[in-house]
Amino acid sequence: xxxxxxxxxxxxxxxxxxxxxxxxxxxxxxxxxxxxxxxxxxxxxxxxxxxxxxxxxxxxxxxxxxxxxxxxxxxxxxxxxxxxxxxxxxxxxxxxxxxxxxxxxxxxxxxxxxxxxxxxxxxxxxxxxxxxxxxxxxxxxxxxxxxxxxxxxxxxxxxxxxxxxxxxxxxxxxxxxxxxxxxxxxxxxxxxxxxxxxxxxxxxxxxxxxxxxxxxxxxxxxxxxxxxxxxxxxxxxxxxxxxxxxxxxxxxxxxxxxxxxxxxxxxxxxxxxxxxxxxxxxxxxxxxxxxxxxxxxxxxxxxxxxxxxxxxxxxxxxxxxxxxxxxxxxxxxxxxxxxxxxxxxxxxxxxxxxxxxxxxxxxxxxxxxxxxxxxxxxxxxxxxxxxxxxxxxxxxxxxxxxxxxxxxxxxxxxxxxxxxxxxxxxxxxxxxxxxxxxxxxxxxxxxxxxxxxxxxxxxxxxxxxxxxxxxxxxxxxxxxxxxxxxxxxxxxxxxxxxxxxxxxxxxxxxxxxxxxxxxxxxxxxxxxxxxxxxxxxxxxxxxxxxxxxxxxxxxxxxxxxxxxxxxxxxxxxxxxxxxxxxxxxxxxxxxxxxxxxxxxxxxxxxxxxxxxxxxxxxxxxxxxxxxxxxxxxxxxxxxxxxxxxxxxxxxxxxxxxxxxxxxxxxxxxxxxxxxxxxxxxxxxxxxxxxxxxxxxxxxxxxxxxxxxxxxxxxxxxxxxxxxxxxxxxxxxxxxxxxxxxxxxxxxxxxxxxxxxxxxxxxxxxxxxxxxxxxxxxxxxxxxxxxxxxxxxxxxxxxxxxx
Numbered sequence: 001x002x003x004x005x006x007x008x009x010x011x012x013x014x015x016x017x018x019x020x021x022x023x024x025x026x027x028x029x030x031x032x033x034x035x036x037x038x039x040x041x042x043x044x045x046x047x048x049x050x051x052x053x054x055x056x057x058x059x060x061x062x063x064x065x066x067x068x069x070x071x072x073x074x075x076x077x078x079x080x081x082x083x084x085x086x087x088x089x090x091x092x093x094x095x096x097x098x099x100x101x102x103x104x105x106x107x108x109x110x111x112x113x114x115x116x117x118x119x120x121x122x123x124x125x126x127x128x129x130x131x132x133x134x135x136x137x138x139x140x141x142x143x144x145x146x147x148x149x150x151x152x153x154x155x156x157x158x159x160x161x162x163x164x165x166x167x168x169x170x171x172x173x174x175x176x177x178x179x180x181x182x183x184x185x186x187x188x189x190x191x192x193x194x195x196x197x198x199x200x201x202x203x204x205x206x207x208x209x210x211x212x213x214x215x216x217x218x219x220x221x222x223x224x225x226x227x228x229x230x231x232x233x234x235x236x237x238x239x240x241x242x243x244x245x246x247x248x249x250x251x252x253x254x255x256x257x258x259x260x261x262x263x264x265x266x267x268x269x270x271x272x273x274x275x276x277x278x279x280x281x282x283x284x285x286x287x288x289x290x291x292x293x294x295x296x297x298x299x300x301x302x303x304x305x306x307x308x309x310x311x312x313x314x315x316x317x318x319x320x321x322x323x324x325x326x327x328x329x330x331x332x333x334x335x336x337x338x339x340x341x342x343x344x345x346x347x348x349x350x351x352x353x354x355x356x357x358x359x360x361x362x363x364x365x366x367x368x369x370x371x372x373x374x375x376x377x378x379x380x381x382x383x384x385x386x387x388x389x390x391x392x393x394x395x396x397x398x399x400x401x402x403x404x405x406x407x408x409x410x411x412x413x414x415x416x417x418x419x420x421x422x423x424x425x426x427x428x429x430x431x432x433x434x435x436x437x438x439x440x441x442x443x444x445x446x447x448x449x450x451x452x453x454x455x456x457x458x459x460x461x462x463x464x465x466x467x468x469x470x471x472x473x474x475x476x477x478x479x480x481x482x483x484x485x486x487x488x489x490x491x492x493x494x495x496x497x498x499x500x501x502x503x504x505x506x507x508x509x510x511x512x513x514x515x516x517x518x519x520x521x522x523x524x525x526x527x528x529x530x531x532x533x534x535x536x537x538x539x540x541x542x543x544x545x546x547x548x549x550x551x552x553x554x555x556x557x558x559x560x561x562x563x564x565x566x567x568x569x570x571x572x573x574x575x576x577x578x579x580x581x582x583x584x585x586x587x588x589x590x591x592x593x594x595x596x597x598x599x600x601x602x603x604x605x606x607x608x609x610x611x612x613x614x615x616x617x618x619x620x621x622x623x624x625x626x627x628x629x630x631x632x633x634x635x636x637x638x639x640x641x642x643x644x645x646x647x648x649x650x651x652x653x654x655x656x657x658x659x660x661x662x663x664x665x666x667x668x669x670x671x672x673x674x675x676x677x678x679x680x681x682x683x684x685x686x687x688x689x690x691x692x693x694x695x696x697x698x699x700x701x702x703x704x705x706x707x708x709x710x711x712x713x714x715x716x717x718x719x720x721x722x723x724x725x726x727x728x729x730x731x732x733x734x735x736x737x738x739x740x741x742x743x744x745x746x747x748x749x750x751x752x753x754x755x756x757x758x759x760x761x762x763x764x765x766x767x768x769x770x771x772x773x774x775x776x777x778x779x780x781x782x783x784x785x786x787x788x789x790x791x792x793x794x795x796x797x798x799x800x801x802x
Contacts, residue, residue: 043349043350043352044352046347046348046349046353047348047349047350047352047353047356048353048356049346049347050343050346050347050348050353051348051352051353051354051355051356051357051359051360052357052360053224053226053342053343053346054097054339054342054343054346054348054353054354054357055356055357055360055361055364056225056226056228056229057226057228057229057338057339057342058080058084058097058099058339058357058361059077059080059229059361059364060228060229060232060375060380060383061099061100061228061338061339061383061384061387062076062077062079062080062099062100062361063076063077063249063372063375063380064076064380064381064383064384064387065100065101065102065105065331065384066100066331067169067377067380067381067384068105068109068162068165068166068381068384069105069108069109069112069331070109070112070113071108071112071117071120071331072117072257072258072329073249073250073251074251074257074329074365075100075117075329075330075331076100076330076331077330077361077362077364077365078325078328078329078330078331078365079099079100079325079330079331079332079333080099080100080358080361081330081358081359081361081362081365082321082324082325082328082330082333082358083097083098083099083100083321083325083333083358084097084098084099084354084355084356084357084358084359084361085355085358085359085362086317086320086321086324086325086358087317087318087320087321087333087335087354088317088351088354088355088357088358089317089351089355090313090316090317090320090321091313091314091316091317091318091321091335091351092289092309092310092311092312092313092314092315092316092317093288093289093292093293093309093310093311093314093335093340094306094307094309094350094351094354095292095296095306095340095343095344095348095351095353095354096285096288096289096292096309096314096335096340096343096354097335097336097339097340097342097343097354097357098285098317098318098321098333098334098335098336098354099333099334099336099339100330100331100332100333101281101284101285101332101333101334101335101336102158102159102162102336102384102387102388102391103154103155103158103280103281103284103334104277104280104281104284104331104332104334105158105161105162105384106158106161106162106416106420106421107273107276107277107280107332107420107421108120108331108332109165110420111123111273111277113177114265114269115263115264115265115269115270115273116264117258118258118259118260118261119260119261119263119264119265119270121258121259121260121261121326121327121329121330122260122261122262122263122326123263123270123273123274123277123326124260124277124322124323124325124326124330124331124332124333125260125322125323125326125327126263126270126274126326127274127277127278127281127322127326127332128318128319128320128321128322128323128324128325128326129319129323130274130275130278130319131278131281131282131315131316131318131319131322132315132316132319132320132323133319134278134282134315134319135312135313135315135316135319136316138312139312140282140286140311140312140314140315141311146283146425146429147405147408147428147429147432148396148399148400149400149403149405149406149408149409149412149428149432150408150409150412150425150428150429150432151283151287152393152396152399152400152409153400153408153409153410153411153412153413153416153424153428154280154283154412154416154421154424154425154428155284155391155393156391156392156393156396156409156412156413156416157412157413157414157415157416157417157421157424158388158391158416158421159387159388159389159390159391159392160179160388160392160413160416160417161179161388161416161417162384162385162387162388162391163385163388163389164179164182164183164186165179165182166381166382166384166385166388167182167186167189167385168182168185168186168189169197169377169378169381170197170198170201170378170381170382170385171189171190171193171194171197171198172192172193172194172195172196172197172198172246172378173189173192173194179417179418180417180418194246196244196245196246196378197246197247197376197378198378200235200238200239200244200246200376200378200379200382201235201378201379201381201382202382203234203235203238203379204231204232204234204235204378204379204382204383205231205382205386207227207230207231207234207235208227208228208230208231208382208383208386209227209386211223211225211227211230211231212227226342228383231379231382231383232375232379232380232383235375235376235378235379235382236374236375236376236379239374239376239379240374244376246376246377246378247376247377247378248373248374248375248376248377249372249373249374249375249376249377249380250373251369251372251373257329258329259327259328259329260326260327260329272422275422276420276421276422277322277332279422279425280334280421281318281322281332281333281334282315282318282334284334284335285314285315285318285334285335286311286314286315286335288334288335288336288337288340289309289311289314289335290309290311291337291340292309292335292337292340292341292344293308293309295340295341295344296344299344299345306349306350306351307733314335318333318334318335321333338387343357396409397409405432405435407431407435408428408431408432408435411427411428411431412424412425412427412428412431414427415427415428439461439462440462440464440466440492441464441466441467442461443459443460443461443462443463443464443466443467443470443490444458444459444460444461445457445458445459445460445467445470445471445474446458446474447474447477447478453482453483454482454483454484454485455478455479455482455483455484455485456484456485456487457474457475457478457484457485457486457487458487458489459471459486459487459488459489459490460489460490461489461490462490462492462493463488463490463492463493463494463497463498463501464492464493464494464496464497465494465496465497467497468496468497468500471497471500471501472500472504475500475501475504476504478508478513479513480507480508480511480512480513481511481512481513482513483513483514484508484513484514484515484516485516485517485518486501486515486516486517486518487518488517488518501517505517600636603635603636603637604636607636607637612637612640612672613637613672614637614638614639614640614668614672614674615638615639615674615675615676616638616639616640616674616675616676616677616678617639617640617641617642617664617665617668617669617672617674617676617677617678618632618639618640618641618642618677618678618680619641619642619643619644619647619649619661619664619677619678619679619680619747620641620642620643620647620678620679620680620681620682621643621644621645621646621647621680621681621682621685621687622643622644622645623682623685623686625682625775626680626682626773626775628641628680631773631780640664640668640672640674642661642664642665642668644660644661644706645686645687645703645706645707646685646687646688646691646706646707646709646710646743647679647680647681647743647744647747648661648687648706648707648709648710648743648747649661649665649679649709649747649750649751649754650662650709650750651709651712651750651753652753652754652755662754665677665751665754665756665757666754666756669754669756669757669760669766670756674766675765675766675767676766676767676768676769677751677757677766677767677768677769678768678769678770678771679744679747679748679751679768679769679770679771680744680771680772680773681740681741681743681744681771681772681773682740682772682773682774682775683737683740683772683773683774683775683776683777684736684775684776685736685740685743687707687710688710688736688739688740688743689736690703690707691707691710691711691713691714691739692714692735692736692739694707710743712746712749712750713739713742713743713746713747714739716742716745716746717738717739717742722742724738724742725738725741725742725744725745725790726790727741727772727781727790728781728790740772741772741790744770744771744772744783745770745783748768748770748783751768752768769782769783770782770783770790771783772790
């Protein structure tokens, strides 16, 4: 007879919790620091290589942007260094590279022309303060509400303006004060060409566009050098070797570097300038951060991805960088897509690549001044002109055309080119709002009589109060006793239109007519009397397999579902009150009887005759988000499932009154003779969070008494004798995920302590598996044999390992 240990008292359980939590807290801090240091050393070579690649792109690009704005050339280097070091350290997008951005070129040029360079630096500082304020208000996501057509149009307008200005430098002249003036002065500039400057510019463009297409093995080796650097370096070497006489970069001494001063000029003008820099810089940075996230997701697996961008933190980092850049006499800073793409494609792992790139720019500004002074201004102008032309993206043009927003896109471009960035964006927003109102008000309502005598009313578009007169006029043309089919082809119906349609329907039915409403109806119609009286043609439509579970069957009101319950549940079992939960339950049962039961009835009848023969015992958490049959592609009779809070397996004899899990294990192993046992944990487990955050002095509850079986998992995570579990090559995201993974490993150890499991393992007739399901990623991970490593199993459509 096996002896069992006495049941621990509440005081003993609390003492165990306190001791485990104290040990765990110390060990977590120590292990976190140790693991972080190891990971940093492992990732350093990749970050170092990527930082050099980005630096080689950022150096000529920063000088070119400074040239295009009319600022001191050193201001571009200051902005690049600050963007890398400050924004890279404080920003929320780890792999986004910030610095002087093309999107701010026109804005900066206008500020320098109207207020001077030192006032522009002060405006940059004030814009950074505004960005910090917006970040504190957590408004970063609000910036993404601007229509993409407006953003793409703004960038395209800025690109056109940049290209027109730099074209004059490419031709050997000087750009004018505005895009219109540059267009007007272009014929005179063409008549007065400077062949030397034009030749250097053409050479730069030829190398820039042909460099990525170099053939052969030598070409593959040369393509590792960024095209922008290769183009500027080739033009510089050609000009130096041939002794050409043309304007070159002139970096003045840092002793004469201009710092900001108090803004001088009209108050309203200064405020408008600050808001413009804030708006353009913030939108460009946030859109670039989102685009960088998408690029990382498309090119990398889940194991080597950095965290997703925290947009409010990114806005804070941009604000801090603009304050520092403006205070040090640098250009406004924003996240840049071109440098960020280069950083990702170069294999960067962490934000250190961005910070190191800023450090290299800083060192170059101090040590490479003689080499930088050899660069022809025409080469930099050609580089920036090419960037401006590329900002008018054919992909964006096709996208806005496909979505019917070409008018918004075009007017924004014209507004930016003719009036400025802020004016162009305002015009774009006004046109977008007007277009949305026009679409909302434009509704086609027609009626026709079919050969069968049925009157067909077709409403295409949004049914709002603006369409009520036309709707009422069409409906009143139908005879009172006629058969009518109303087809609603829209996604919205306001209350006025609903009342009009409902009143007409009631009147029509009272005169002996019939009405059928079909098509895509608004939520209000689907949950109304209209929905009850006019079932959707074609049968049940919304409860298809794997549609969203939250209220996915709530296509009728709760009282309607309760009315239907008697068709499924015997009247004696029907609840007296029409509660929403009862209605949902009845609807679910009805859906099963109607849609699913016919397909599984034969299989369930066979299982009823032969009995259950599951292949495995599946022990998982009671969390409602875990659908075991879905994530294991199992059917009836495949799994013998045990669910409890925290997927815990109490040790044998831990408490004599808690035998439920032990009984299930014994029954599955000895009676059902399962081949394997799987312990499945999951992300965001509330039981593990409660175990980590439980207060030692809190009163003992049934939940806390149950969670004591998870204390060994806490101790295992805190122990120095056990390495932390890893997931698909990365460390867990936080302590909760680490405990979820460790708990799976620990519960497998508990399984081995059960006599029936130990016997079958010794015989070689039973296997144990650990599994982790990441709910947010819909990704399952299996525990590798012999080590605490959860590996991702991905299969393509034909079932072969990807």
